[in-house]
Each structure stands twice: as structure tokens, then as C-alpha cells.
Amino acid sequence: MTIAMIPETELTEAEDQPLRELLAKAFPGRADHFRQQSWWLARPQWRLILSDGGVPVAHLGIERRRIGVGDEDLYVAGVGHVCTDPAYRGRGLGVELMAHLREVLPAPFGFLTCSRAVQGFYEAAGWVEVAPGVTMTNVYTGEKITAYTHPAMVLGDGFPAGRPIDLRGLPW
Structure with missing residues (x-):
């Protein structure tokens, strides 16, 4: 087994096709x-x-983004598309x-939302x-959406818990 962190801009079609198959499964x-x-x-x-x-x-995907947490702006590494082939x-x-993610995290905190089933x-x-829950912004319409169906979770110490969170974009 090997593990690699690949920038999206360097992902080739030959690498992307098997990822699409993995995610579909x-x-x-x-x-x-x-x-x-x-x-x-x-x-x-x-x-x-x-x-x-x-x-x-x-596989997992990572997007570094500045989000709103209460009245603060914080950089997080948004994590999504987390999966293992069945x-x-x-x-x-x-x-x-997850252990490797801790080593390569490109922000002070990892951030994700998940279902209670995998929490x-x-x-x-x-x-x-x-x-x-979190507030998100539909980047296409500007509509703000607050969702409470999936808990917001953080990896890293010192995150100001309990404050309103605005992802300032779509979730990962």
C-alpha cells in the first residue's frame, strides 16, 4: 500500500478515472x-x-478555506469525499x-461535516x-443555507467551539 497527497491541478485523467470509480462504489x-x-x-x-x-x-479530498467562526475568520482544511473501497x-x-492527514494538514484545523452514522x-x-450545524453559501445564487442535519467536526486543538460557523461556500 502507498499513500500520496496529489494537488488537484496535477491530477491526470488516468488518475482521476479510477477515483471516479472508487467514489461511485x-x-x-x-x-x-x-x-x-x-x-x-x-x-x-x-x-x-x-x-x-x-x-x-x-481517498479524501482537501480544500483550504477561510471560514467564519462567530466573529473570527479562521483557515481550515475542509475534508470531504472520505471513502474506502467496500x-x-x-x-x-x-x-x-486520518493519521496521514494529521501529518499533511495544510491549515491549523481540519474541518468536516458528517452523518451521525459515521461520527x-x-x-x-x-x-x-x-x-x-453550519451555514453555507450557494456560490451560484448567493443564497445562505443553514443545515443542522450533520454535525460540524474539527481536527486540531484550540478551535473556538460552540460559535456559529459559516463555510462561506459549499461544503466539501
Whole structure:
């Protein structure tokens, strides 16, 4: 197994196609979308990819962004598209990916939202819930949307928990 952090601008079509296949398998409800492009809402700046024999088997996307937290501006590494190939689940690859993320985090804090169903995985990897939801901005319409269905979680010490969070864009 190998792990690499690849800037989005350097991702080739030959590397992107297997990522689309991985994401389609990992997120079957959005498979049609992921077969077309390898991100959901906000396009990542980097990909952290764990590969087996050159084939991606675990993945996450990272976008560094300045967000609003209460009346402060903070840089975070927004994390999304976290997945492991279903055939490789249960082998600790997600844990390995999270451990490597800590080493390469391009901001003081990692930031993500997740469903309650997978919240325990992130907590075991050191993520902490800091808010019950976030405000996002539809960059196409300017509409502000506040969502409380997925907890906001942070990796890193010193994040000002309990304050309103504005992602200032679409979620990862």
C-alpha cells in the first residue's frame, strides 16, 4: 500500500478515472454523479489517496478555506469525499488515511461535516464535534443555507467551539 497527497491541478485523467470509480462504489446513491466527476460540491485542492498496486482504495479530498467562526475568520482544511473501497473496508485504511492527514494538514484545523452514522469513526480518529450545524453559501445564487442535519467536526486543538460557523461556500 502507498499513500500520496496529489494537488488537484496535477491530477491526470488516468488518475482521476479510477477515483471516479472508487467514489461511485463507495457512495452508490451518488454513483451516477461520481462517474462523471470525482467531487461532489466544492472541488478539492488536494487528494489524499491510499493505493494498492497503483489502484486507489481509500481517498479524501482537501480544500483550504477561510471560514467564519462567530466573529473570527479562521483557515481550515475542509475534508470531504472520505471513502474506502467496500472490498477493503474493515482493514484500518480509514484510520491510516486520518493519521496521514494529521501529518499533511495544510491549515491549523481540519474541518468536516458528517452523518451521525459515521461520527464515531471520526471521533475515534481524534475529530471533535464543535457545532450542530453550519451555514453555507450557494456560490451560484448567493443564497445562505443553514443545515443542522450533520454535525460540524474539527481536527486540531484550540478551535473556538460552540460559535456559529459559516463555510462561506459549499461544503466539501
